[in-house]
Amino acid sequence: MSELRLGLAGLGNVGAELARLLTRDAGMLSARAGRPVRLVAVSARDRGRDRGVDLSKLAWEENAASLAARADVDAVVETIGGAEGAALDLARAALKAGKPFMTANKTLLAHHGQELAALSREKPGAALYFEAAVAGGIPVIKTLREALAGNRVEEIAGILNGTCNYILTAMRETGGDFAAIVKEAQALGYAETDPSYDLDGHDAADKLSILAALAFGMPLAAGGFGVEGIRAITAQDIGFARELGYRIKLLGMMKRTADGLARRVAPFMIPLNAMLAHVEGVTNAVILRGNVVGPLTLVGAGAGGGPTASAVLSDIIDCACGRRAVSFADSAPAATVPPEKSITSFYMRLMLKDQPGVLADITAVMRDARISIQSIIQHGRSAAAPVPVVFLTHEAPEKAFYDALSAIERLPSVLEKPCVLRILA
């Protein structure tokens, strides 16, 4: 069978690893693909840098999009990153040229996936592959699209951001405070210099958008659902979670309910008997619940050069073998649960002035909002410093809870911003 000649754009961590593997393992990859697979052209900013692989015999394009136009490139791999610019130009150029396009770029897909899927449908050769875009080395895309093809997906819950999971794990293991652990994570390369995209939940939200489009036909556009990060979590919350038999994890969650699709990114209290509680450090995990198969859990490396390259290589071999799946479900999108119907149990940690009547004020607000309290925990007392008091609620409508929370925050005895966590049922 004829050769599959690849053009690769981006030679950062993932791209360089791919170039190395495509060179070193060419024999094995070609055998598995049933045809020769060869890297023929690359594009990156810095031509001179040593990337641990000999690129001297490859064609070099200054402009990434030019890779798509080359007659000697049959398929294009993109590891540049970013929603716009070179990555988007290259994606459009490749698909319009009727060439397969493989990407590790979640942001590109979350923002322009709909357009790229439409381009992919227009030309027979313009297949769109993106296994590496969600959860790195975990084959969640292939599993959703192919292995669960006989299922209606009922629920997806996942630890989709390794940075947050590393920080929460390190806080638990060391007792350290949020800011100190973030610095440590930055030093270790687990957090960016500006860590907002990870810490505020946007990275997990982009990944969840892609999964929502695949599993529930939701339109691929960033936003449209609640996204919270982990900045409010302190060592105190980690301590309360331990005492109560939970671990705190940032989850992306989607679930069909009688009222529609409930969907959010938020930190959750996870009971120790749930497998997700034991997924630690930078590891990612996704639970997919199908109506026929039941729950299926996938756990593995969610980022890093190797794991991400592994996912791209699976796309490359699928492409070489002619294996292809529909880009995104074209079913009617699921309706979204209105916030007043979304039901959850909450953990709320308040910092209170320790004086008579404080608890009476707070519990009165909750009673008026018809939120039932499961337990209240207060350790220690202090006339001088704010005292942490934790409230666990029974299941309550989100809107009622947040209305009550606003009222509680305005009470003069509530001294700092509360920390609110959902409790995984």
Added chain:
Amino acid sequence: MSELRLGLAGLGNVGAELARLLTRDAGMLSARAGRPVRLVAVSARDRGRDRGVDLSKLAWEENAASLAARADVDAVVETIGGAEGAALDLARAALKAGKPFMTANKTLLAHHGQELAALSREKPGAALYFEAAVAGGIPVIKTLREALAGNRVEEIAGILNGTCNYILTAMRETGGDFAAIVKEAQALGYAETDPSYDLDGHDAADKLSILAALAFGMPLAAGGFGVEGIRAITAQDIGFARELGYRIKLLGMMKRTADGLARRVAPFMIPLNAMLAHVEGVTNAVILRGNVVGPLTLVGAGAGGGPTASAVLSDIIDCACGRRAVSFADSAPAATVPPEKSITSFYMRLMLKDQPGVLADITAVMRDARISIQSIIQHGRSAAAPVPVVFLTHEAPEKAFYDALSAIERLPSVLEKPCVLRILA
């Protein structure tokens, strides 16, 4: 695109569920396949039995193999079971007719997979699909063949038998003894009337053989490696495991080592910080470690009508979409580690006559075999009844350990058959 017309052989638990789903979800499945998928003919022993689905409009074949010959059947699905007889006849007939053959039958593959793969290579249409043959609803075949196509697999470890895992979990949770829990499992339908195939490790061994062929190119023939079951495990061992911070699980294991491929089915002591320790009840789990992606863990339902049907449906949709993978790796098989080079730590529980000098005799045997003892645990004393004493060893060559064990078993103070478990590193 033209219709895919299916013939289904076997209407037991899995077959009947498939017939129901192919009927009820025909619209969804056809949309996902990009072409109509329709069940047109079936074969089963009892035509009259109510299976919760209307089969009256389908063609009926007395002889399963006749399904393959029908002009109106494009692809054949087998859920009869068994290594020989009707299942094997049908498999040969379908592949020789150049028709895709899909099976949930691990025994058939473990015994005749090599022949069926060869038949599959001979005709272009004769694709061989068997996602449901290992670990039920967990897509371990697709993940190995496709998602990890860019990896050299270094290690596979899995809880592959739900019956054994149910029994070990129930022993731990209830404190009950082996025989009583097996009876309970039989009453619940989790164990067969003759449970030997499960309890003695043969079911896990057949599944491991299929994974060994896929990942390491090992010839598909039953046997050729150590297989132990769980019958020797008593409530005492469950208690010692708890005390030592382990859970006992029957594992199928394969690992590349400097001396070749180490491969076995045996009960292991698994430390609580390993995710496999938390896989309970009938749930299955598989860890696949690739050289590029690192460890990837898949957890889900390993048996049952729904989960198994889900896996077959994914094969059917792959088939309808023209997605196909090579049946088994054609790489040179990995060499097997000679037993004298296989290194493990052991748990050994002896039932001893409680008298002076017993420990001296046993430790002398172990010293002479150059097996280093990590700890010895004895609780309680009794002049009348045998006393359990547990030895944990440091890593030792298997052969040396088993030679020592034979010598120890012959000591007059050793009163019952020892229980030996490997310790997962």
